[in-house]
Amino acid sequence: MKKLFLLIFILFITGCMNYTELNDLAIIKSIGIEYNHDYFIYAEIMEDIDKDNIPKTKVIKASGKNMDELFNNIKLLVNKEIYLDHIDLLILDENLNKENFDEIIIYFLNYQELRNDFYTIIGNNIENILNNAKYDEIEKMIINNNLKIIKISFEEIISKYLDHKIFNLSKIIYNDGIQFDGNYQYRNNKLERINHEKN
Amino acid sequence: MKKIEINILLFVLIEAFFLLYGIHTNLINILIGTILGLILTLVFSKLKKYTIMKYFLLIITIILLFSVTIKISLFITHNLLKNYSVFLVIISLLIINFFLIKNNYHGFIKSVELIFYFFILIKIISLVLVIPNINLEYFNINLLEELNPNTNIIFIALIILYLHQSIYYLCDYILDKKIYIISIINPIIMKLLAITIIGRTLFNLYKYPYVNILKSIKYLNFFERMEGILSFEYLFSFITLLAFLLLIIKSIIKKTVNYL
Numbered sequence: 001m002k003k004l005f006l007l008i009f010i011l012f013i014t015g016c017m018n019y020t021e022l023n024d025l026a027i028i029k030s031i032g033i034e035y036n037h038d039y040f041i042y043a044e045i046m047e048d049i050d051k052d053n054i055p056k057t058k059v060i061k062a063s064g065k066n067m068d069e070l071f072n073n074i075k076l077l078v079n080k081e082i083y084l085d086h087i088d089l090l091i092l093d094e095n096l097n098k099e100n101f102d103e104i105i106i107y108f109l110n111y112q113e114l115r116n117d118f119y120t121i122i123g124n125n126i127e128n129i130l131n132n133a134k135y136d137e138i139e140k141m142i143i144n145n146n147l148k149i150i151k152i153s154f155e156e157i158i159s160k161y162l163d164h165k166i167f168n169l170s171k172i173i174y175n176d177g178i179q180f181d182g183n184y185q186y187r188n189n190k191l192e193r194i195n196h197e198k199n
Numbered sequence: 200m201k202k203i204e205i206n207i208l209l210f211v212l213i214e215a216f217f218l219l220y221g222i223h224t225n226l227i228n229i230l231i232g233t234i235l236g237l238i239l240t241l242v243f244s245k246l247k248k249y250t251i252m253k254y255f256l257l258i259i260t261i262i263l264l265f266s267v268t269i270k271i272s273l274f275i276t277h278n279l280l281k282n283y284s285v286f287l288v289i290i291s292l293l294i295i296n297f298f299l300i301k302n303n304y305h306g307f308i309k310s311v312e313l314i315f316y317f318f319i320l321i322k323i324i325s326l327v328l329v330i331p332n333i334n335l336e337y338f339n340i341n342l343l344e345e346l347n348p349n350t351n352i353i354f355i356a357l358i359i360l361y362l363h364q365s366i367y368y369l370c371d372y373i374l375d376k377k378i379y380i381i382s383i384i385n386p387i388i389m390k391l392l393a394i395t396i397i398g399r400t401l402f403n404l405y406k407y408p409y410v411n412i413l414k415s416i417k418y419l420n421f422f423e424r425m426e427g428i429l430s431f432e433y434l435f436s437f438i439t440l441l442a443f444l445l446l447i448i449k450s451i452i453k454k455t456v457n458y459l
Contacts, residue, residue, distance in 0.1 A: 162398075
């Protein structure tokens with residue numbers, strides 16, 4: 001009798017309560033965040049695979065007064081659950097100030113499913129960058145040792161920012177193609193360009 | 200009971216208490232607290248024959264049971280079964296542990312010993328995969344703050360005293376100093392390793408920093424996202440602790456009923 005009870009119990013408590021169909025998930029690959037009186041986010045969402053086996057993505061734009069509202073608005077736009085566990089890249093606007101950084105860091109630290117091990121770079125005109133970059137083009141640029149792009153994860157940035165408010169990261173721009181625009185240091189709440197020798 | 204079985208149980212219980220209550224405590228608190236705990240244990244070992252100690256133990260165990268059950272359920276829903284009902288996890292945990300302690304404590308302690316060897320294997324795998332992520336820069340930052348003692352020393356000493364008194368209550372047991380020292384060094388090494396991987400600031404910010412360290416494992420696009428499997432070592436110690444608390448309550452009530 002006890003074994004039967006235990007068997008029934010195990011069969012029905014198998015952790016399917018939080019199951020979500022893959023089609024109901026918006027898997028976000030890259031994110032770009034800007035601030036201009038409001039937060040703007042550009043999320044590159046995975047769609048499906050085309051004939052040549054290359055994944056297709058689309059870029060969604062949303063705005064909000066804070067980070068919570070931002071991600072809620074994306075969820076409303078795509079009508080799916082946002083899935084941030086597969087983020088590969090975060091592009092931050094070069095004009096973000098200290099309050100923006102603090103808010104972004106607090107949001108990403110508290111987001112349970114996020115790993116914070118994705119690459120982070122800065123850029124301007126993020127919408128153009130994400131709309132015109134091919135699949136994985138920016139990640140391949142970062143991994144390419146010839147370009148001397150700083151490979152830094154968001155977790156390292158958080159750690160360095162919280163410890164002594166100084167960290168280095170690279171910048172990309174869109175100018176007839178995605179281009180590397182040098183390395184910068186965040187110090188005294190602003191970004192300053194650094195030479196390659198000082199990396 | 201064999202000495203090795205009891206000492207394995209003690210090692211696992213100390214790790215479980217440390218992970219649940221002492222993650223963010225300073226290293227100096229752990230050192231001084233455990234020495235103080237050892238002294239208190241030797242002093243109180245003469246008092247186990249008094250009945251009042253039995254009821255005192257029962258009250259503390261019931262309080263700990265509530266607290267530990269909730270903390271373990273929150274750990275599971277935060278890291279493993281996300282967005283899952285905490286209430287269902289609590290019920291599942293309690294039912295599993297009731298079955299674990301259904302018979303006398305010999306079976307339970309033997310099971311802990313058997314699973315312990317698997318637990319050590321997982322620990323070694325985690326260490327091997329995590330050690331390459333050490334960043335020696337973090338070793339120098341704010342490490343002096345680890346040497347500030349505070350009132351957590353008393354809490355740690357009382358936990359050590361409680362564990363020893365409970366095990367004395369279950370069976371005759373002789374304290375093995377080598378295992379005791381290893382079970383104290385284990386949390387210290389874990390904390391130092393964690394700080395050198397994610398930094399002291401992030402370590403204090405994260406609720407479960409040891410699981411966040413496991414998230415940093417990423418090799419060859421194959422050995423990644425393993426924190427669910429590797430955090431089994433923590434789950435094992437938590438369930439052992441929960442079963443142990445239920446066992447103490449069961450033993451005290453059974454002996455009282457038999458006496459009456």
